[in-house]
Amino acid sequence: MKDKLKSIMDRAISEIASSDDMEKLNAIKVNILGKKGELTDILKGMKDVAAEERPKVGQMVNETRAAIEEKLNEKLEEMKKKLREEQMKAETIDVTLPGKKSELGHKHPNTIALEELLRIFTGLGYEVVDGPEVEKDYYNFEALNIPANHPAKDEQDTFYVTNDIVLRTQTSSVQVHVMEKQKPPYKIISPGRVFRADEVDATHSPSFHQVEGLVIDKNVTFADLKGTLAEFARRMFGPDTKVKFRPHHFPFTEPSAEMDVSCFKCGGKGCRFCKGEGWIEILGCGMVHPHVLEMRGIDPDEYVGFAFGVGLERITLLKYEIDDMRLLYENDVRFLKQF
């Protein structure tokens, strides 16, 4: 009996070792361990074994069975691993083949620049407001301290609809609406389209965008204006951006200034981009003219404020190094997809 078991065991081990696929292994399992397998047969023949021998023989059979099962499982694992490896190998792909994508669209560069600008000012606590583009002459001029026949009115090359209605030449008109609708303090930013009778060329367009800012409160100073716009410039054009304020004249601010930023291409050394100046003019600003406040019934001795107006296209063209303004209105997708 012992020899018989040993022979089964040896045969099984050799067969397991030599089998090279799952089917053969299964066959071995069935032939030896299955219901009609050799080991089962031995157990079935127990009735012929002497009663005192039976436990011993039983134990021997079980040990043999366990040993064979262990070998079988070992081989099975080994085989599975090999199969997986083969599968992996077969499934290897060329990772440099092109990706499959659902193509995203693109925002207009003007929108991207505007979003960045609005993000900065809303972060500083400014509320975005809107105003009409077709505007009463009064809001565009007189309420901004530009009376009828003022030379500044001529300078702006206004498009007229009627004597009283114009296409607004500046977003500053929104200041007046804001002051009319609510009481100070204000902290607003207002982007929008403006119109001036300029012929279309690389740097001019009869329609462009401005962004107006207005802050009115009890203790606002010119220093606050400087600080706010310097912060804006750093966030918009990079932390090393320097600003320069130059005196200027706008009828609706006093004192008035223009702000230059250090050229973000050359850092201020002077290059083709900034025409050798090292500085680029970005915006006009100033302290709200007391008469503008008075006209809205706001006491200039109590409230003061500052305002600024940024030409959005100017920033877009500079920031993205676009050399012709007409590209912004052509809408060639080869242009739009670059942003």
Add this chain to the structure above:
Amino acid sequence: MNTPLSWIKAYVPELDCTVQEYCDAMTLSGTKVEGATCFDADLDKIIVAKIVKIDKHPDADKLVVCQVQINEEGDTIQIVTGAKNVFEGAIVPAVLDGGKVAGGHDGSVTAGGIKIKKGKLRGVESNGMMCSIEELGQTRDNYPDAPEDGIFIFNDLPQYKGIKLGDDAIEVFGLHDANIEYEVTSNRVDCFGIIGIAREAAATFRKPFVPPVVKETGNNEKASDYISVEVKATDLCSRYIARVVKNIKIAPSPEWMQRRLAACGIRPINNIVDITNYVMEEYGQPMHAYDLDTIEGKKIVVDRAKDGDTFVTLDGQERKLDAGVLMINDGAKAVGIAGIMGGENSKITDDVKTMLFEAACFDGTNIRLSGRRIGLRSDAAGKFEKGLDPNTTMEAMNRACQLIEELGAGEVVGGCVDVYPNPKKPWVVPFSLEKCNKLLGTNVGMDEVREYFKRLELDLNEAGDAVTVPTWRQDVLRNADLAEEIARFFGYDKIPTTLPSGEATMGGYPFEKRVENVALDAAVAHSYCESMTYSFESPKVFDKLLYAKDAPERVAIKISNPLGEDFSVMRTVPVNGMLTSLATNYNRRNKDVKLFEMAKVYLSDSEKPVELPDERVKMVLGCIGEGDFFTMKGTLEEILIAEGMKGLVTYENKGNIPFLHPGRQAVVTYGNKEIGYLGEVHPDVADAYGIGEKAYLGVLDMKLICEFANFDYKYEGIAKFPAMSRDISMVMKKEITAGQIEEIIRKRGGKLLESYNLFDIYEGVQIRPGYKSMAYTVTFRDKEKTLEDKTVNEIMDKILKSLEEIGVELRK
């Protein structure tokens, strides 16, 4: 405004700075310098030299060999020249080896200059070059003593008396100078004259300001014996001064005057014209000279013209006048258009004997408007338009007469006729330094302010609470204006930088902007690129878009003064820009183009409205190439979902959009409002725009979207009980729409209906002509319990019954 720096320095003699320093400092104190041209930028190593000996060139007939003495010590160099006007003893400008000249003797200018090196000319050594005025970058206009062709010769010219050999010739010619171009703002009328800019320069550099000293002029006669003046239109002429000059000797003006005028871009003509121009540059005050012998009745009358009058100006042009134009008349006729241009009938000729000199102060607005109506702009009008100070008028007049005497141009008659009924007086502005400091965020002291104001001739009183403003500073009217003066001279750059200290505010976007941004992001996620087009367009657009002659869309706001018809009406329909952009891309062979624009339209009941129009943003989507009606519809639906519009959206072909294919267009309805439309572009419209393939448009009215958009989401729970689906397959007439079928499914499906989905639509061989088949999966779910077959069957029976009622056959 263009001015040589030397002219400024004449009135600020202690001004000592480089051109760059000058430009920077002036810009920072408020007189913006637009640009500077240094006359000596391309000149180097040019000295005064003397030709001591001339020999023939051994190998060239046209050249001579000169020995040129280059200093008083007697050192000489050899220079070969082809110039014909050289002679032994000639004193000339000569550029030495390694020096630079600005251009060629033909007047051509070389950028960066021309370097002069020693070398051999036809085998003979030459160590420099003798210069013509053109080679120095100048012309005979400003150096009239230069020969027409040849080397400049200093000999016998009185203005160069005393120069020494070896002297810097650039200095001798006054070319260590620069032309400065200023951008003067409209509030600073005083700075349209050199005196004004010089005053600013003196204040900026803290140097003494020394304006020209104007002396009393004139003989013992009285101007009033020659002329009388009556101003009838006192509202348009605040001051009129007349003086008389007799025994006029017309001659060229001296070189220094010519040179200064030329630098300002004014061509010298003769002493009288040059003096008026010179004074206009200095004081910003235009003047006019009449031939007194042409003035009838010894009389000047300033009055408005009459409608329909005509007048010939001194340029020989006949001008049409109206009652708004101010005229200068004599006793019988008009002799000039006030402030704009004199008349041909009274102009100065070379044989003028006696001259009437006019300096006046006319109303700027009137001059500007008159000039525009007449269609005539002149330098003088350009000055008057800005609104001059009538007190400067007298100074300018006296300065001009002084120059006439100094230049010997004539004999000035004593006295003047001055009509100045309401003299403008300096005004007092209350001043508070505390308020200025509070406005600026500074802490400038009173002594400092007193210093700034003194330099600007702003008279601050002892108490420091009031400033008397000189009349030329019409821009200084209140404390804020004085704060600006302090800021300018304290330095904008020295004002601290702080952030506003008020209460913290919540910044943010209005709801409308958020709704727009959501739509914008959704479009971008669906491969659409954002475009931008003009708000104004041609009225012909309505024809292009096939609108009926009486379509309300044609009522578009009309611009009175457009840049051209193509930009003359404000759009009422948002698609023209989109179609134009699609065409641009089509023509450039860009494939599969998807564009969208947030386009404002301007809706009004009249071309010339009284009230402001309804401005509303329309989102327009357009595509060519890949995609069809249903991809456009899908994109619109996704946008609506992004806006939180979860209710029922319906589509109906009303056939009412003229620029869309009549069989392929739909109005989009939500909550009983037409929120937009979409469709295939009408082939005739596509042709008109030059789009050679199918194009699709979708439009959403963002104002209406804002009414429905809702970002206040609420969690509804995920279904716990299983759903039950039924497929129905139907045959029906082609005319029956999916919308009709779906409406029945919705109505009959009741509360348990979860969804329905069209999974097949077919027309063809297996279906009889005029019919189509459609198949839907209808899904039901009860949120409370597992559905039973019986319940679903009952609902399906209702649905099927209703479908059969509209003629739908069920395929079993």
